[in-house]
Amino acid sequence: MASHSGIPVLTGANRSSAKNDANLHSLNYFDNIGNMDKSTAINVLSALAQDTRLEIFRHLAQTGPQPAGQIGEPFGLPLATLSFHLKTLQQAGLLNCRREGRQLIYQARCGVIVELLAYLTEHCCNLPAVESTISLTPLENFTRKPAAMPQDSIYNVLFLCTGNSARSILAEVLMNHHGQGRFRAFSAGSHPTGRVNPYAVRLLELQGLSIEGLRSKSWDEFATPEAPSLDFVFTVCDNAAGEVCPFWPGQPMTAHWGVEDPAAIESNDVQKMLAFRKAFRELENRIKIFASLPIPSLDKIRLQARLDEIGRTVLEHNE
Numbered sequence: 001m002a003s004h005s006g007i008p009v010l011t012g013a014n015r016s017s018a019k020n021d022a023n024l025h026s027l028n029y030f031d032n033i034g035n036m037d038k039s040t041a042i043n044v045l046s047a048l049a050q051d052t053r054l055e056i057f058r059h060l061a062q063t064g065p066q067p068a069g070q071i072g073e074p075f076g077l078p079l080a081t082l083s084f085h086l087k088t089l090q091q092a093g094l095l096n097c098r099r100e101g102r103q104l105i106y107q108a109r110c111g112v113i114v115e116l117l118a119y120l121t122e123h124c125c126n127l128p129a130v131e132s133t134i135s136l137t138p139l140e141n142f143t144r145k146p147a148a149m150p151q152d153s154i155y156n157v158l159f160l161c162t163g164n165s166a167r168s169i170l171a172e173v174l175m176n177h178h179g180q181g182r183f184r185a186f187s188a189g190s191h192p193t194g195r196v197n198p199y200a201v202r203l204l205e206l207q208g209l210s211i212e213g214l215r216s217k218s219w220d221e222f223a224t225p226e227a228p229s230l231d232f233v234f235t236v237c238d239n240a241a242g243e244v245c246p247f248w249p250g251q252p253m254t255a256h257w258g259v260e261d262p263a264a265i266e267s268n269d270v271q272k273m274l275a276f277r278k279a280f281r282e283l284e285n286r287i288k289i290f291a292s293l294p295i296p297s298l299d300k301i302r303l304q305a306r307l308d309e310i311g312r313t314v315l316e317h318n319e
Contacts, residue, residue, distance in 0.1 A: 036112075036119040040093065044116055047092035049251045051300045052077070053085045057094055060108035067103040078311060080238055080256040155295070156228045156250070157185045161237040164189025164216045166197040166263045168236055170280050173209050174287045183291065186228070188219035190239070197263050199276045207280075223248060232307075236283065237261060253300065255307035257286055286310050 048054050052075065059074065060066060072082040086106060089095045096107045157179075159171035168187035175185035196214050204211050221227060229250030234257045259282050262275035289310050295303065 036115040041116055041119055043092045044094060044112060046251075047088050047094055050085075050254070051304055052081075052254075053089055056085055057089060057108055060095070060106060061110050065105050065107040067100075067105055069103075071106060076305070077308060078256055080235070080258060081254070081308060081311070084235070084254065084256065153231075154181070155179075155183050155231040156252075157183050157232045157234070158219075158222055158230050158248070158252070159185065159187045160189065160219060160233065160235045161187075161261075162190050162239045163193040163263070164218075165193045165195060166200045166276070167259050167261065167279055167283065169196050169200050169214055169216075170204070170276075171234070171236055171257075171283045171287065173204055173211070173214070174280075174284050175291075177209055178284070178287050178291045180291070184228070186222065188217050188222055190219055192216040192218050197276075199262070199272055203273065203276045203280055219246060222246075225249065234307075234311075253304060253307060255304070255311050257283075257311040259283060282315055285315055286313055289313065 048057060055075065056071060060071065068082065068086060069079075071086070072079065075082070077085070086095065086097075090097055090106075093112055094109055096109055098105050098107075157175055159168040159175070161168040164187055168189065172185045172187035175183055179185065193216050195216055196211075201211055201214070222230065223246030227249055230248045230252040231250060233248055233252045233254045235254075236257050236259050238256075238258050259279050260275075262272070262279045265272050265275040290307070293303070293306060298306065
């Protein structure tokens with residue numbers, strides 16, 4: 001890939017690789033340090049205002065560049081959940097990503113934080129002078145526990161899939177049913193089909209569950225200032241988990257609860273309904289576990305671990 005002049009020449013596969021690398025960086029809001037503005041600052045702060053993403057950024061800032069798989073090891077995150085958080089950080093301009101062979105290497109852009117601080121304190125004349133002899137309070141003197149979810153709240157839960165016609169619809173109804181007034185569930189899709197799958201409607205009716213008000217809609221409805229403040233966002237299909245989501249109001253906790261798509265079954269009506277029943281049981285099992293969690297007594301780190309654990313729960317064939 002080199003010429004006699006010393007200037008790299010792209011040919012064949014190298015040109016394709018360079019194009020892919022350019023695409024990896026195209027998700028960033030800004031590529032050059034120094035053009036921080038109000039919109040960018042909001043995007044950066046929003047991306048970091050979630051426990052797992054904040055820890056991932058701090059981890060990369062401390063360790064330097066790492067491949068995606070290695071990043072996930074200390075956190076025990078499912079691959080789809082890790083991908084979701086990495087893309088959100090990259091979209092906000094907080095990570096660089098490059099390809100080395102088959103691996104994606106992520107690196108924290110610490111300069112963005114420097115720029116953010118400069119933007120936030122611009123023209124500020126009241127900043128105290130930092131003395132080199134200033135004494136720092138030892139960490140062990142702090143007794144504040146990690147933040148927990150508020151008590152006596154009705155938690156807003158959003159379920160996401162691509163089409164918002166089957167799995168996320170089932171999850172919305174099940175959460176509202178088993179939540180017993182403690183949860184308010186919604187559903188949406190990244191590319192909504194515009195109609196609820198008739199097999200999902202029929203199954204819900206057979207289970208005696210309400211289908212009133214169900215509709216297939218875009219997740220953009222929940223990213224507006226008028227949208228309900230979200231506490232939890234769960235993806236129930238791998239495609240939605242791998243996409244770059246909007247910034248949700250409320251700084252929700254997120255997890256991936258993947259379920260096979262029953263609408264993808266190409267068979268007779270009996271087999272299709274069996275596939276929908278299987279998805280229904282898997283979602284119901286996870287939602288029951290989630291609804292039984294002592295949410296107010298769990299700090300967010302432990303709660304995130306439980307949410308990810310629920311996403312790995314699998315029903316036995318005979319259940």
